[in-house]
Amino acid sequence: MITADRLQSVQEYYFSKKLREVRGLVNEGRPIINMGIGSPDLAPSPKVLQTLKEAISDMGAHQYQSYQGLPQLREAIADFYQSKFDVTVDPAGEILPLMGSKEGIMHISMAFLNEGDEVLLPNPGYPTYAAVTNLVGGKPVMYSLKGENGWFPDLDELSQMDLSKVKLMWVSYPHMPTGAMAKKEQLKSLVNFARSNDILLVNDNPYSFVLSNNPTSILSIDGAKDCTLELNSLSKTFNMAGWRVGMVLGNKEHINAVLKVKSNMDSGMFYGIQKGAIAALQSGPEWFEALDEVYNKRRELMFNLVEKLGCEYDKNAVGMFVWSKLPKNASPSEEFIDQVLYEKDIFIAPGTIFGSNGEGYIRFSLCVKEEKITEAIERF
Template sequence: MITADRLNSVKEYYFSTKLREVRGLIAQGRPIINMGIGSPDLAPSPQVLETLRDSIIEAGAHQYQSYQGLPKLREAIADFYHQKFDVNVDPNTDILPLMGSKEGIMHISMAFLNNGDEALIPNPGYPTYAAVTSLVGAVPIQYNLSEKNGWFPDLDELATKDLSKVKLMWVSYPHMPTGATATVEQLKMLVDFAKKNQILLVNDNPYSFVLSSNPTSILSIDGAKECTLELNSLSKTFNMAGWRVGMVLGNAEHINAVLKVKSNMDSGMFYGIQKGAIAALQSGPEWFEALDTVYTKRRELMFRLVDKLGCSYDENAVGMFVWSKLPAGSPPSEQFIDEILYSRDIFIAPGTIFGSNGEGYIRFSLCVKEEKIKEAIQRF
């Protein structure tokens, strides 16, 4: 049977293939320390787990659920955005819960991109943006981000391009993989650029609450809802990556367009997971403080490891990664990390998986226990 032509436009996700290789080394008895992927190793709060446990015996818990999620979940998301970002959204019209924000990337692309339309993709950036754009028959157009510009796009340069076919622009602040943040003024510039060029701007925002003293939403910018959607997730903030809970927020017209796709793709999120998500979103400040305490200690140790490799980094970057520049004269990123993998049994992500502008960089995940980071330091 011949596969669909769309598969010719994408490759298997890097971590899907590389982690098979890493698991193979572990199966051989190699003591691999995996610092490559941002999968939280910490547990959700006890309250979240208790809520999930108690909810599974409630009436209707195992039936199909609403495509739009429980009303109380949407209300919890709205309250969270109001308290944390000073953003007001209508839980009845402006919010759509998702089975992870990665699902939202596909749904948004299917809702707004026709064959031949173009989408602006950050380089470096989350590789799923480009892959999904290609899968739906649209054309990914990369725009450059650089350390020199603080990993923020040169909007003046972009404005000189032919943008007539561009329908979507993907951004992610705090930025993945670099951890760079955007100021309110920069977010306003993005919104103005999108309005001027009639582009739907989508901000992917799952890292605002990891080592970040100033959580920000692009929806806090005046008039942003006219041209902007924001994706968010409970994966990183609440250690719920495997639960697959995300959300998209925007105006009712845009949300309804995404709902048309989503309602044909699934039959609603499991009731218990939604109840657990509500409990997570209602967490007090002590949860966020405890999370940052853990990641601060890990990051301090990770900086020591990065120093061992002679790499440079931004101490003020946020999120659960340390994005590091290789020292002058180093081999290419993928060769560099393979040498460390096979000589020191440590897996680090090469910057190239996030785009060509990731060459010369590597990324360390903080989803590694302190004792393992210390062990990695000793291996050097």
């Protein structure tokens, strides 16, 4: 059976392939320390877990659920955005819960892209943006992000391009993989750029609450809803990656377009998971403080490891990664991480998987216990 032509436009996800190699080494008895993946190793709060346990006995818990999620979940998301970002959203029409924000990338692309439409994608950036664009027949147009510009696009340069075919622009602040923040004025300039060029801007925002003293949402910019959607997720903030709970927020017209796609793709999120998500969104400040305390300790240790490798890093970056610039005259990123993997039994992500501007960089995940980071340091 011949596969669809669209599969020629994408490759198997890097981590899918590389982790098979890493698992092979583990099966050989190698003591591999995995610092490549941003999968939280901590548990959700006891309240969230208890809520899930109790919810599975509720009447109707095991029936099909609404495509739009429980009204209480949408209300909890609205309350969360109001209290954390000072953003007002209507839970009745401006919020759509998702089974993880990753599926939202596909739903949004299917809702707004026709074959041949162009999409502005960050380099470096989350590789799924490009993969999904290709799968739906769009044309990726990479825009350059560089450390000397704070990993923020040169909008003046972009304005000189022919943007007549551009339909979507993906951004991610706090930025993945670099951890760079965008100031409010920069977010405002992004919204103005999108509006003036009739582009739908999508901000992917799952890292605002990890080691960040100033959580931000692009929807806090006046008029942003006219031309902007925001994706968010409970995966990183509440250690619920495997639960698959995300959301997309924006004006009613845009949300309804995404809902048309989503309602033909699934039959609603499991009731118990929705109830657990509500409990998570209602967490008090002590939850966020405890989370940052853990990640702060890990990050300080990780800085030590990064320095042993002779790499440079930004102490002010946020999120659950340490993005590091390789020393001069070092091997290319993928060769460098393979050398570390096979000589020191430590897996680190090469910057190149996030785009060509990731060459010369490597990324360390903070989803590693302190004793393992200490062990990694000792191996050097």
